[in-house]
Amino acid sequence: MTKGRLEAFSDGVLAIIITIMVLELKVPHGDDFESLRPLIPIFLSYVLSFIYLAIYWNNHHHLMQAVKQVNGRILWANVHLLFWLSLIPFVTAWMGENHFATRPVALYGLALLCPAIAYYILTRALLTHHGEDSDLAKALGKDVKGKVSVVIYASAIPLAFVHPMIACALYVLVAIIWLIPDRRIERTLGEHHQE
Amino acid sequence: MTKGRLEAFSDGVLAIIITIMVLELKVPHGDDFESLRPLIPIFLSYVLSFIYLAIYWNNHHHLMQAVKQVNGRILWANVHLLFWLSLIPFVTAWMGENHFATRPVALYGLALLCPAIAYYILTRALLTHHGEDSDLAKALGKDVKGKVSVVIYASAIPLAFVHPMIACALYVLVAIIWLIPDRRIERTLGEHHQE
Amino acid sequence: MTKGRLEAFSDGVLAIIITIMVLELKVPHGDDFESLRPLIPIFLSYVLSFIYLAIYWNNHHHLMQAVKQVNGRILWANVHLLFWLSLIPFVTAWMGENHFATRPVALYGLALLCPAIAYYILTRALLTHHGEDSDLAKALGKDVKGKVSVVIYASAIPLAFVHPMIACALYVLVAIIWLIPDRRIERTLGEHHQE
Amino acid sequence: MTKGRLEAFSDGVLAIIITIMVLELKVPHGDDFESLRPLIPIFLSYVLSFIYLAIYWNNHHHLMQAVKQVNGRILWANVHLLFWLSLIPFVTAWMGENHFATRPVALYGLALLCPAIAYYILTRALLTHHGEDSDLAKALGKDVKGKVSVVIYASAIPLAFVHPMIACALYVLVAIIWLIPDRRIERTLGEHHQE
Numbered sequence: 001m002t003k004g005r006l007e008a009f010s011d012g013v014l015a016i017i018i019t020i021m022v023l024e025l026k027v028p029h030g031d032d033f034e035s036l037r038p039l040i041p042i043f044l045s046y047v048l049s050f051i052y053l054a055i056y057w058n059n060h061h062h063l064m065q066a067v068k069q070v071n072g073r074i075l076w077a078n079v080h081l082l083f084w085l086s087l088i089p090f091v092t093a094w095m096g097e098n099h100f101a102t103r104p105v106a107l108y109g110l111a112l113l114c115p116a117i118a119y120y121i122l123t124r125a126l127l128t129h130h131g132e133d134s135d136l137a138k139a140l141g142k143d144v145k146g147k148v149s150v151v152i153y154a155s156a157i158p159l160a161f162v163h164p165m166i167a168c169a170l171y172v173l174v175a176i177i178w179l180i181p182d183r184r185i186e187r188t189l190g191e192h193h194q195e
Numbered sequence: 196m197t198k199g200r201l202e203a204f205s206d207g208v209l210a211i212i213i214t215i216m217v218l219e220l221k222v223p224h225g226d227d228f229e230s231l232r233p234l235i236p237i238f239l240s241y242v243l244s245f246i247y248l249a250i251y252w253n254n255h256h257h258l259m260q261a262v263k264q265v266n267g268r269i270l271w272a273n274v275h276l277l278f279w280l281s282l283i284p285f286v287t288a289w290m291g292e293n294h295f296a297t298r299p300v301a302l303y304g305l306a307l308l309c310p311a312i313a314y315y316i317l318t319r320a321l322l323t324h325h326g327e328d329s330d331l332a333k334a335l336g337k338d339v340k341g342k343v344s345v346v347i348y349a350s351a352i353p354l355a356f357v358h359p360m361i362a363c364a365l366y367v368l369v370a371i372i373w374l375i376p377d378r379r380i381e382r383t384l385g386e387h388h389q390e
Numbered sequence: 391m392t393k394g395r396l397e398a399f400s401d402g403v404l405a406i407i408i409t410i411m412v413l414e415l416k417v418p419h420g421d422d423f424e425s426l427r428p429l430i431p432i433f434l435s436y437v438l439s440f441i442y443l444a445i446y447w448n449n450h451h452h453l454m455q456a457v458k459q460v461n462g463r464i465l466w467a468n469v470h471l472l473f474w475l476s477l478i479p480f481v482t483a484w485m486g487e488n489h490f491a492t493r494p495v496a497l498y499g500l501a502l503l504c505p506a507i508a509y510y511i512l513t514r515a516l517l518t519h520h521g522e523d524s525d526l527a528k529a530l531g532k533d534v535k536g537k538v539s540v541v542i543y544a545s546a547i548p549l550a551f552v553h554p555m556i557a558c559a560l561y562v563l564v565a566i567i568w569l570i571p572d573r574r575i576e577r578t579l580g581e582h583h584q585e
Numbered sequence: 586m587t588k589g590r591l592e593a594f595s596d597g598v599l600a601i602i603i604t605i606m607v608l609e610l611k612v613p614h615g616d617d618f619e620s621l622r623p624l625i626p627i628f629l630s631y632v633l634s635f636i637y638l639a640i641y642w643n644n645h646h647h648l649m650q651a652v653k654q655v656n657g658r659i660l661w662a663n664v665h666l667l668f669w670l671s672l673i674p675f676v677t678a679w680m681g682e683n684h685f686a687t688r689p690v691a692l693y694g695l696a697l698l699c700p701a702i703a704y705y706i707l708t709r710a711l712l713t714h715h716g717e718d719s720d721l722a723k724a725l726g727k728d729v730k731g732k733v734s735v736v737i738y739a740s741a742i743p744l745a746f747v748h749p750m751i752a753c754a755l756y757v758l759v760a761i762i763w764l765i766p767d768r769r770i771e772r773t774l775g776e777h778h779q780e
Contacts, residue, residue: 005202005256007590012210012402015597018671020218023605025675031683033692050671054664061590061660075256076374079249086213086245090220098226179661200397200451207405207597215413270451271569274444281408281440285415293421395592395646402600410608465646466764469639476603476635480610488616497618 045096066136084115106160113153240291261331279310301355308348435486474505496550503543630681651721669700691745698738
């Protein structure tokens, strides 16, 4: 079975999830900048979730590049991932509208933990299908970042009850882990090759 | 006529239908877990419909893999299927917001019955175009699961008036029929081949 | 310039337009069938517009099949068509919520007339680019149905002020013209070939 | 890495952004044309933003045609562009509902300036990857229109506080710059070639 429609359907669902979140930015009635102030926490939670969903799309893109074919189990592992991602707009809005209060922030952590586990299940289904010696296995490597992310999310949930800002800092940290270090590694590798 | 745009349009419509259902999970005003409790039935109906739409996408994907070309009648049979699927968010929300009351549960059954019939019509249009000896005909086989599903939906609608939980149990049963046994059959076939 | 992204973008926009209309079917508070009754005119206007948008997608699909390449003018003619189609959910909802009253029905006619003209402009842009001897020119033929539709829409707008049901009957008539006769022509042609 | 999914994801996000704006055209309760009058400024701001998003899609389409392959940096530069574009429905609605008042008009200018800068960053990332001698570099040229647009947006923001109509006139001017002159240049070039 070819992977084309799995990619197209995933792109469609991710594009909609990432875009409908902006509908939570309800237009205020006043025309002064003061009337925009209550939207700041909602906007910040939107930015965070936008980055997370973009990271998932990016990783999904990289992952699928190494995939040759798919089977029924892989299709369902992918749908399972999309299900958890589809809940992110809800938890994003709940967190933003409650100004990063304890419980919404903790639930946000759970809503990040579930797709992270679902993504891991998807990679296992792909590895089983392609074999441990495949290009896919090499491309995935030990997936340190994936495992570290799961540990940080799982820690952030109880820590939200100590102070929600600790959990938020951890969510930002995971986003930075995915956004920044790859380039540093690429650069290090690049310098290595030039020696 | 090639099947590319039929697939792309169907993927788009299905991705949107599956995703806009989450908009019914209205963000509560309170920041405690108690305020999430009224959302539980809405969430459960969302999960059920998400699985159903994923099954349709999955089956559509498998079906179209065996399709070589399409004609006007097939395009319209496909649009007819998408029309009935587009009503699922509405019945899902009505059922969830009324805590699985009799009439919404019965209407939900009707809303599952109609696309099941439309899917059957689509397979007939495809068979007429490809011939009874085609790969498509072999891939479809007797379509026992499709026919059983129609019978169960048709039974569930009157049974909802006995007790809505009977109908709900039948809806879950059909979802399980589509999710589980294929793998058992695949495994059985796999073992068979190894003998 | 290739036509791939023009098709993909059009499919995306049409899929969204056709699907967001269903959001106008607001979930009623009651759980009896009586509470669904006020939705009947909204549902009927939804069905009509769903069919119209499906006809546009279908025609767009057929049209683009004969297209070899596109230029800037064609891209803009296509965007122009999508703009008018994007207004259909609004006029559909206004007509449905006002139970097919005179002015909403007249505006609905205008909202059908504008994309019909835009579609004609798109075909002219394509013909200019491909030449009058192209396969596209042959596939389009005299486009009798397109021209008849424009005349009927233009007549329906003033006739809505005589009685809105006259205009509605004309809108249904145009939908039937696009849905039915092609098959009869195909069948006639098919019989002709067999002689 | 191939560019297919970057295009598909961008098409999806742009199609959704351009279409959800129409949801701000809230259906009025009355059935007379008078009840549509309050929607006129919202409609005008919709038309302006629709044209802007169509210009972005068009330019993105042209840009990507000359692109051979993409890397991680380009993926993120593209996501960055989509982020700013995703805010356009919000500022469009705020501007429309406040009848083009000073502060909403100024913020609209900022919401046009940010994606213009993001687009420039994307072109730089693409040029770095493809080289200054590539077809892409030739296709981009000096990008005079891109630079002029940034200057006009940056000027329009303070000028909105003099009078919002000055800023609006400048937004319309930029749209015209992108819509009209290319054809004139193309025609001029065309005449030149015939000499």
